[in-house]
Amino acid sequence: MSMKNPALTTVETRPVDPRLTLGLVCLAIFIGAVDLTVISAALPKVMIDLRLSLDTELNRASWAVSGYLLAYTVSMTFMGRLSDLFGRRMVYLICLVVFLIGSAWVAAAPNLTMLIIGRVIQAFGAGAMVPVSMALVGDLFPPGQRAAALGLIGAVDTAGWMVGHLYGGVLMRIFDDWRLLFWLNLPIGLVALALTWYALRQVPTPPRVGRFDWPGTLLLSASLVALNIGLAAGSELGATDFYGERLGPPPYAGPLVIVSLLLLALFVWVERRSDDPLIGLELFTHRHTAMACVINVMVGFGLAIAITNVPLYINTRLLLYHPTDSDILRIAAWDAGWMLSALTLTMAAAALPGGLLTGRFGARLPAMLGLGLAIIGYGLMAFWGPDATYLRMGLELALTGIGLGLVIAPVADTVIAAAGEDRRGAASALVIALRLVGMTVGVAILTLWGVHRQDELRRAGADNPLAVTEPARFLMEIAARVIGETFLFGAAACLVGLLAALVMREVSGRRT
Template sequence: MTNPALTKAGVRTFDPRITLGLVCLAIFIGAVDLTVISAALPKVMIDLRLSLDTELNRASWAVSGYLLAYTVSITFMGRLSDLLGRRMVYLLCLVVFLIGSAWVAAAPNLTMLIIGRVVQALGAGAMVPVSMALVGDLFPPGQRAAALGLIGAVDTAGWMVGHLYGGVLMRIFDDWRLLFWLNLPIGLVALGLTWYALRQIPTPPRAGHFDWLGTVLLSGSLVALNVGLAAGSELGATDFYGERLGPPPYAGPLVIVALVLLALFVWAERRSADPLIGLELFTRRDTAMACVINVMVGFGLAIAITNVPLYINTYLLLYNPTDSDILRVAAWDAGWMLSALTLTMAAAALPGGLLTGRYGGRLPALLGLALALVGYTLMAFWGPEATYLRMGLELALTGLGLGLVIAPVADTVVAAAGEDRRGAASALVIALRLVGMTVGVAILTLWGVHRQDELRRAGADNPLAMTDPARFLMEIAAQVIGETFLFGAAACVVGLLAAWLMRQVSAGADGKQ
């Protein structure tokens, strides 16, 4: 069904449902590449003749550099699409991503590979908010929420299955360059079809100018926050073995810098005639509560995607210490187990959107957060011998709940922004979820490392520590992981309170709230 605004102008467009499918294909490819490199990194280091002892930290920038560039791209490309038109900016982003993919695939050394990854991410990150804004242009209010939910689910599922996708291809072909060469034929097909599908969408010039000061301040704040809070993520890398250092000395100052830059961003936006993000969004109750829910969803999601591999790796390593292939088995098992969460999220996003289109955002948000709360509470009781069946069912329940929330949150924010601000509002949705995830990983890491050390010291006299040390350590791991799942449950409670405060507005309606 075409947008009535477009048919009024006498323009007959491509079926927006087909356009949505093409857009989602490109989004999925870009999201997969966020984590696909992690499965191939050991092979990359071998092929590029890098030392595992001295250059692992530098090689990790192939992952973290992508994430940072992805985040920066999100902050401003949505607004740029408001000013220059969705079609031009979207196709440009896809071309940039394909150039970056070829750059990585042909990279002769690590430095060139990292640069290529940054180029990739600048295109991939921008495609998500631009696509969400494009959906707002193409679909009428009653159908928009389902489409937004699908985009959010595809994006989330893509970067969460990237490691599994990379692991499968590496197991079959054992060639990391192929992972990136494959992006070219798929991306070129998506580029051609999307160009054709969007060729008749009008791109009227927008009034206003680009807010460079706001872009620099917000991008700097997000980068500093990501680097500062993620600085201690390696604290849990040894799990329950050996000594661990505290966070690096730059972590705290970077978080302070992030908060200062955020304050400056708010100050600048309040004085800007054409701000990057209209702060009036946060003065409306429904939109403000949707933003709170979005952060909580990101926070809870980070808890789940961090805890599951941690549990599986710890269990398999403790009980199979001499198996040289156990790390590969653990990565494989963790990837499949996390698919219970991600695939369910993707499947639930569409009904979440349909419910939003019919009943408004409040009902599906409440229902989804309640289901996720039950899921996190059940996962808090994983014992040292939780079965994969139980883990999968409880992760699926959690994914069902989180998936139902994606559409109402996105639709509430995008609808409130108005036609000339949809790109910027869409970027806000994605950025806030990433902030929630960053904070979630940081809290889980800092709490988990401190807590497990505390429990190990407290259990030094436990006979099990001497008679069955693997069981002793696994019990500690299960307890700590269970406690951190309670942080996810607490995030759901905060989200439920925010959803309850949302007004029950007329379903599928745009306008002021």
Template sequence: MKNPALTNVETRTVDPRLTLALVCLAIFIGAVDLTVISAALPKVMIDLRLALDTELNRASWAVSGYLLAYTVSITFMGRLSDLFGRRKVYFLCLITFLVGSAVVAAAPNLTILIVGRVIQALGAGAMVPVSMALVGDLFSVGQRAAALGVIGAVDTAGWMVGHLYGGVLMRLFDDWRLLFWLNLPIGAVALGLTWYALRNVPTPPRVGSFDWPGTVLLSAGLVVLNVGLAAGSELGATDFYGERLGPPPYAGPLVGLALMLFALFVWVERRSADPLIGLELFTRRDTAMACIINVMVGFGLAIAITNVPLYINTRLLLYHPTDSDILRIAAWDAGWMLSALTLTMAVAALPGGLLTARFGARLPTILGLGLALVGYLLMTFWGPEATYLRMGLELALTGIGLGLVIAPVADTVVAAAGGDQRGAASALVIALRLVGMTVGVALLTLWGVHRQDVLRRAGADNPLAMTDPARFLMEIAANVIGETFLFGAAACVIGLVAGWLMRRWVVTHHTG
């Protein structure tokens, strides 16, 4: 099928690099808002007069509701852009995000705030796959991988610096509403400039119909899976003292239901004339391996971004229990330390794309996962007194490795899809990474809680438990965190096997 992207005449009036820069601005804003609320949530609860002991769980939906809506929108908006055109759907997403930002900023109560966050996420989540598909349309095969690497880097950097961005603004202005009001002028500028840049991008003829049954089943499966796995993370709300309850009784059944929904989704897609995701993608070895690697990258990333704040918060709280400002200091330190991972990951995504264009997907994938494996193995040896310099260097090594993998994985999946399926394929890339992250957080929490209880009981007779309980508990925490980094290393090993099974040259000159 002819690629509906651009004719030679049209490409002269569309600057792909300018378009990439502008769509990345909107992607960054939406990604930042995924995590920015965490820095403002304590102030939100005070301003909206919410009781910390009874309404914290409901307030957490300002975070989890965004993530769920973000995930759901990814599943179908990419396919809508295949049917109705990237430009129309992209602007619909950006406007939806801005409307949601205004609702959050003006929210008089928690319910309206959560509704606004869901509206925000429905727009923000879809901007990433739509932009990736747009890049697939505008850039030549040799340039596409690098451009996809940039989008992946910007998206990752955005939701990772959200904590730090929110913390800085709250520290300067102490006004959580300002965080969301600022989205409006920035988004309006991005909207106007992108409208101009995309004015000559054609809308392709509509091919096929929208797969509503597949969309409902996939969205429901992802939501149920997220809720079921997140139930286990409730265990992480406790510290290293006292008894812990097991996962809530509904966690297991929800995960089982999610697997059933996914199985039903596959059954429906195999019989659909216009499937939401063409399952033939998974019959191609390179694409199937890229999907496995993508899940492993998300899994490993979740291990790192969960362990770093846990390590820093535990150490500072145990060693400085009477410092009233220690939580703010811990949040600040954790934010900067995570930037060693995320900023290097963002920077490495571009050379990952250039290497993919030159050598194919296999080389940068194996190189990146190899570096990340070394990083995770080094981090398993963090002790109670690991310095920030050491932590930063090892996180940076891991970030470089993971960043190199972003572009080859995305390019392999997007290249395998025709022009009329690029949106759906791009959505698959992001959705699988999110699934990997969700599984990673759940597994880390369940394992970590169990292991620290075992080690605490086993060390009950340790003289250190009586003479220096803070040191005793920190040694347990460092031990458990070191063990969980091994899960990240295992994910890299699985990814390396999948990368080795890819063909040596995966760059395709297929243009749709």
């Protein structure tokens, strides 16, 4: 008499449509991603309510944002692997519960320290849900449909943290209560928890193969923490000293980046000698997966350029042209939020066609198409000038968003398909983590280069008559030039990604 292994139960025998499961996990992912940036809209009110000094405690308050990002990134490195060992359903539901506990903690926080702790708890749950969900898609969907589902998850995650500040701004404008932003997570999250528990009730728990790699986890987490703190510190170049000279990065920024690279090298050394590594380094020995990882980092880099430059351009122009308007900061935040939605919504919309193209033609074609469109978009945005209209900005951002969105699915599908069934969680974490690393590097390089470039142009234009007759116009021309040049950095990153896509080796050729 034959015995059927429950771990081999096919998708067709499950009563719950995997598309319903996908929709439910995307809801939870979106909530967690929104909370990455929602605090930015509420931070001024938080500081007032908690009686914090803007002069002396702003840097500490910024950890409500950066602490979330750090924990969000670190949790990805190991929770995907835990889902490989203990099952997607249990790990996913635990992550959602952790996020809800963190939300309640933040909403009830009596002081800044407790708020930051709550934000870290939130992030450990929210960040872990993304790779676990991607691995779950790999389990539930057949290869021909997997890429589209992965593209949707990537788009929802990206769109969530990119519209968080707009969502927070709208709620703060209506209710003027920052605690409500986090209390609202509870009813939405509890509904998502109940529905997801039902939808995943028959997802099999795979047999435990291997053990958890604690040394690799600690080394990789420490490397990411050092890299994020070092690069973030290196990009803080706005202040001047007593003599008006621009201050450089703090002295610990460079050493932390070096420590990060040393820890990464040690991680690779340990993983190569581990019987059960956290991340299978053999992924990087295959041309198609190695190139997919390069593309992923470049997409993150280019994305950071766009989401940093658009608010910078709009805020600079409105503040220079309307310096006496007391409401101009709120207007600028509103305009920047809606303008960025032209990028994020088109990214989300293009992710599904990118997945369908991947399922039909393989990864290389949609990756090349998307990166080509993104290069055109960044090239056009480099010529905005000081008077670009919102219509033009929106159309060119939409073109760039379509290009970046088309790339999400083929990159994720290539990496996850190359991993074994018992390694999908770890591979999914690698996909998201590399994109976040690209974004971190992009913001740091943009700031380091942009600040010095702006100072250089201002000194070079000191004799320009416009500096005396129309100083606002003079400064806006400089800002637009620097922003345009940094958009070329985004085009260059996409060009590197396009070259990587050209040398990708298609694994399975055309698929049905």
